[in-house]
Amino acid sequence: xxxxxxxxxxxxxxxxxxxxxxNCGIKPDxxxxxxxxxxxxxxxxxxxxxxxxxxxxxYVTESAVADGNAQTIIANSGNANCATGEQGxxxxxxxxxxxxxxxxxxxxxxxxxxxxPIGRFLPMDKLEAGIPTLGPALSRDNxxxxxxxxxxxxxxxxxxxxxxxxxxxxxxIGGIAKGAGMICPNMATMLSFICTDAAIxxxxxxxxxxxxxxxxxxxISVDGDMSTNDTVAILANGAAEGEPMVYTEDxxxxxxxxxxxxxxxxxxxxxxxxxEGASKWVTIRVFGAKSFEQAREMGKTIANYNLIxxxxxxxEFNWGRIAAAMGSSLLDFDPNRATIELQxxxxxxxxxxxxxxxxxxxxxxxxxxxxxxVNMGVGDGEATVWTCDxxxxxxxxxxx
Amino acid sequence: xxxxxxxxxxxxxxxxxxxxxxNCGIKPDxxxxxxxxxxxxxxxxxxxxxxxxxxxxxYVTESAVADGNAQTIIANSGNANCATGEQGxxxxxxxxxxxxxxxxxxxxxxxxxxxxPIGRFLPMDKLEAGIPTLGPALSRDNxxxxxxxxxxxxxxxxxxxxxxxxxxxxxxIGGIAKGAGMICPNMATMLSFICTDAAIxxxxxxxxxxxxxxxxxxxISVDGDMSTNDTVAILANGAAEGEPMVYTEDxxxxxxxxxxxxxxxxxxxxxxxxxEGASKWVTIRVFGAKSFEQAREMGKTIANYNLIxxxxxxxEFNWGRIAAAMGSSLLDFDPNRATIELQxxxxxxxxxxxxxxxxxxxxxxxxxxxxxxVNMGVGDGEATVWTCDxxxxxxxxxxx
Numbered sequence: 001x002x003x004x005x006x007x008x009x010x011x012x013x014x015x016x017x018x019x020x021x022x023n024c025g026i027k028p029d030x031x032x033x034x035x036x037x038x039x040x041x042x043x044x045x046x047x048x049x050x051x052x053x054x055x056x057x058x059y060v061t062e063s064a065v066a067d068g069n070a071q072t073i074i075a076n077s078g079n080a081n082c083a084t085g086e087q088g089x090x091x092x093x094x095x096x097x098x099x100x101x102x103x104x105x106x107x108x109x110x111x112x113x114x115x116x117p118i119g120r121f122l123p124m125d126k127l128e129a130g131i132p133t134l135g136p137a138l139s140r141d142n143x144x145x146x147x148x149x150x151x152x153x154x155x156x157x158x159x160x161x162x163x164x165x166x167x168x169x170x171x172x173i174g175g176i177a178k179g180a181g182m183i184c185p186n187m188a189t190m191l192s193f194i195c196t197d198a199a200i201x202x203x204x205x206x207x208x209x210x211x212x213x214x215x216x217x218x219x220i221s222v223d224g225d226m227s228t229n230d231t232v233a234i235l236a237n238g239a240a241e242g243e244p245m246v247y248t249e250d251x252x253x254x255x256x257x258x259x260x261x262x263x264x265x266x267x268x269x270x271x272x273x274x275x276e277g278a279s280k281w282v283t284i285r286v287f288g289a290k291s292f293e294q295a296r297e298m299g300k301t302i303a304n305y306n307l308i309x310x311x312x313x314x315x316e317f318n319w320g321r322i323a324a325a326m327g328s329s330l331l332d333f334d335p336n337r338a339t340i341e342l343q344x345x346x347x348x349x350x351x352x353x354x355x356x357x358x359x360x361x362x363x364x365x366x367x368x369x370x371x372x373x374v375n376m377g378v379g380d381g382e383a384t385v386w387t388c389d390x391x392x393x394x395x396x397x398x399x400x
Numbered sequence: 401x402x403x404x405x406x407x408x409x410x411x412x413x414x415x416x417x418x419x420x421x422x423n424c425g426i427k428p429d430x431x432x433x434x435x436x437x438x439x440x441x442x443x444x445x446x447x448x449x450x451x452x453x454x455x456x457x458x459y460v461t462e463s464a465v466a467d468g469n470a471q472t473i474i475a476n477s478g479n480a481n482c483a484t485g486e487q488g489x490x491x492x493x494x495x496x497x498x499x500x501x502x503x504x505x506x507x508x509x510x511x512x513x514x515x516x517p518i519g520r521f522l523p524m525d526k527l528e529a530g531i532p533t534l535g536p537a538l539s540r541d542n543x544x545x546x547x548x549x550x551x552x553x554x555x556x557x558x559x560x561x562x563x564x565x566x567x568x569x570x571x572x573i574g575g576i577a578k579g580a581g582m583i584c585p586n587m588a589t590m591l592s593f594i595c596t597d598a599a600i601x602x603x604x605x606x607x608x609x610x611x612x613x614x615x616x617x618x619x620i621s622v623d624g625d626m627s628t629n630d631t632v633a634i635l636a637n638g639a640a641e642g643e644p645m646v647y648t649e650d651x652x653x654x655x656x657x658x659x660x661x662x663x664x665x666x667x668x669x670x671x672x673x674x675x676e677g678a679s680k681w682v683t684i685r686v687f688g689a690k691s692f693e694q695a696r697e698m699g700k701t702i703a704n705y706n707l708i709x710x711x712x713x714x715x716e717f718n719w720g721r722i723a724a725a726m727g728s729s730l731l732d733f734d735p736n737r738a739t740i741e742l743q744x745x746x747x748x749x750x751x752x753x754x755x756x757x758x759x760x761x762x763x764x765x766x767x768x769x770x771x772x773x774v775n776m777g778v779g780d781g782e783a784t785v786w787t788c789d790x791x792x793x794x795x796x797x798x799x800x
Contacts, residue, residue, distance in 0.1 A: 050730060051724065051727035051728050052726070052727040052728075052729070052730065052731070052733065052735060053723045053724060053726060053727030053728075053735050054727065080720070082720065082723070082724075083720055083723045083735070083748060083753065084753065085736075085751045085752040085753070086751070086752075087752075117718070117720060118718075118720025118721065118723055118724060119719060119720035119723065119747065119748070119753055120720075120753075121753075228723070228724050228727055306706075306794075310794075310795050310799045311799065313795065313799050314799025316799065318517070318518075319519060320480070320482065320483055320517060320518025320519035321518070323453045323482070323483045323518055323519065323628070324451065324453060324482075324518060324628050326452070326453060327451035327452040327453030327454065327628055328451050328452075328453075329452070330450060330452065331452070333452065335452060335453050335483070336485075347519070348483060348519070351485045351486070352485040352486075353483065353484065353485070353519055353520075353521075390795055391795060392792035392795045392796055394706075394710075394795070395710050395713065395790055395791060395792045395794070395795060396792055399710045399711065399713050399714025399716065
């Protein structure tokens with residue numbers, strides 16, 4: 001039985017990690033530059049956007065983690081460095097060089113991230129001046145500053161930390177994330193940085209991160225708009241001094257995986273529920289699919305159906321829109337064996353409208369937290385998808 | 401060279417078609433029941449929604465046109481008769497019987513359509529009383545009434561008529577459509593009924609309708625929400641007395657196809673541009689794809705990217721969102737060979753940001769009609785997709 005507990009400490013909860021953040025002038029008056037650094041070499045893995053218009057820094061990050069090691073993360077907000085061609089790539093590489101010089105490591109050990117408007121060159125003079133100031137500022141005390149520093153239109157900083165035993169030692173994982181859904185005005189990007197002092201083989205770290213991301217960040221949607229810069233990066237520096245985990249059977253791996261899954265889901269939900277203009281936190285549980293992947297696709301189809309999102313904003317029990325969304329997925333299922341449940345009220349089952357009280361059903365929608373459950377009736381695959389509702393504020397916030 | 405011209409007359413422009421409309425009480429005070437009828441037997445074809453939660457009437461329609469003949473169309477608004485199980489199917493079949501009795505034809509020759517809220521049973525007492533009144537009311541003068549009768553939240557009735565020569569005779573096609581995009585509150589449905597007096601073999605009619613729909617109604621999107629009731633139906637009664645067209649080489653077929661393509665595109669654009677809350681008419685032209693299908697998928701991805709729709713509402717020249725949308729399609733293309741043009745301004749080409757004046761580019765967006773052109777740079781496939789922008793009114797209009 002996996003065991004872990006949540007703790008304080010944010011992204012710096014794990015030992016031998018430090019952070020710094022500053023305003024270097026990309027934005028007028030908010031933090032726009034963040035550095036996370038491991039005081040010792042760390043195993044590293046990252047999952048990157050699949051968008052074909054990928055931003056320059058994602059190529060640098062891909063290269064940095066290719067050998068399984070990295071020690072520093074440098075991230076700016078206010079400019080995505082995307083659709084910037086050759087110069088953009090050179091600029092991202094230069095950010096790695098500057099960050100490496102500031103922390104005394106090779107540029108090849110630096111993960112680079114950017115978020116902000118697409119199609120504009122980075123103001124490199126500001127980064128040339130700003131990044132060197134971060135080295136001396138690195139501290140164990142800057143967890144909150146780091147969480148704030150990667151915010152764009154987020155309405156609150158997003159962090160989480162957990163503790164568990166692995167390899168005979170108490171280990172910790174801390175993480176931060178940014179993104180008001182995938183829908184920030186001008187800066188459609190989800191970033192998450194995770195630091196752990198667990199000792200773990202990089203191949204196992206990669207597999208575990210990938211699987212956890214599949215069930216967390218890849219299960220959220222605000223508007224279905226995939227970003228060019230999405231990055232989740234993890235550094236594992238072994239500072240907890242436990243026995244390294246190499247195989248899934250190793251002592252504590254079960255705890256590590258459960259803890260990482262909890263942390264990534266917690267951060268992912270914070271993003272989904274902080275969708276711009278959102279007034280509802282929506283959890284969609286899909287059962288009876290042929291596989292997890294099919295269940296998740298159904299969940300995302302429901303999550304992205306605008307007419308459901310506007311209906312939840314209006315607190316209207318128009319469950320037929322969930323039926324329409326399910327059918328529009330074109331996934332292979334049988335409506336006559338499907339069930340649809342909205343906020344505890346079963347509306348459709350056994351090929352017929354269920355007997356329910358419409359007034360009671362509508363009343364239940366006056367809640368901040370909304371629960372949608374559907375059963376596809378064709379297997380035992382399950383998935384949970386998190387999203388938010390759709391309000392006029394979303395449009396107003398995103399018109400520029 | 402195909403030749404045709406637009407004419408007056410709406411859906412009854414072709415000879416030997418009549419129509420009637422009434423309020424039978426499904427809606428409080430608007431027309432909610434429409435009948436179209438051919439005075440002579442007609443070849444018939446229909447394309448139906450692919451949504452897996454298909455409405456009951458679509459099964460009746462599918463069955464009606466299976467033998468290639470139909471003579472009457474009965475359509476109600478105010479109730480979709482979808483997710484209504486066995487009773488819904490019986491109700492749709494009963495509508496066909498009633499319409500057949502009213503026009504003196506077999507029920508198997510009746511096309512049935514419904515549009516409105518999902519998951520409620522039809523008020524059959526009102527239809528039992530209402531449908532028989534339509535028979536005596538059928539008239540050549542009711543084209544406008546028919547166009548109005550299928551409206552739901554449409555802000556204007558949508559019709560079109562064309563004339564051309566085929567088989568040695570002047571032929572006509574008239575059509576009506578409804579749907580404020582696919583996004584009507586409670587009644588997400590697009591319907592279009594087309595009447596022609598051309599004489600045409602039903603197999604050729606089917607193929608031609610399918611191809612024209614692929615390039616018209618299947619090229620529009622308001623919010624990507626597929627409906628449960630979408631139906632396009634055509635009746636061809638041969639009343640123009642021309643030589644029947646059987647093969648694509650036959651005299652006048654080229655004119656017929658061009659005229660039908662024009663009419664379906666005209667109606668489709670009327671729907672896309674009447675999207676709820678819309679303030680812009682957006683035309684997206686995709687070039688350089690590997691195929692028409694790939695070009696259309698790219699166009700629809702751009703059309704459904706909410707951040708582009710909100711940006712057009714805000715008249716902001718944030719072309720990077722088009723890049724992000726293209727990349728998110730996951731279609732196989734090379735950003736370095738792609739071009740992006742927004743309202744006449746080339747923003748991206750040859751793997752780099754183009755040299756353009758931002759103020760001029762932004763100024764051009766103060767137009768009702770918006771033009772987006774992208775080139776994928778991998779082939780010579782092309783497609784045009786029509787959509788509208790996304791305003792706070794959309795959310796307010798759809799919250800119930």
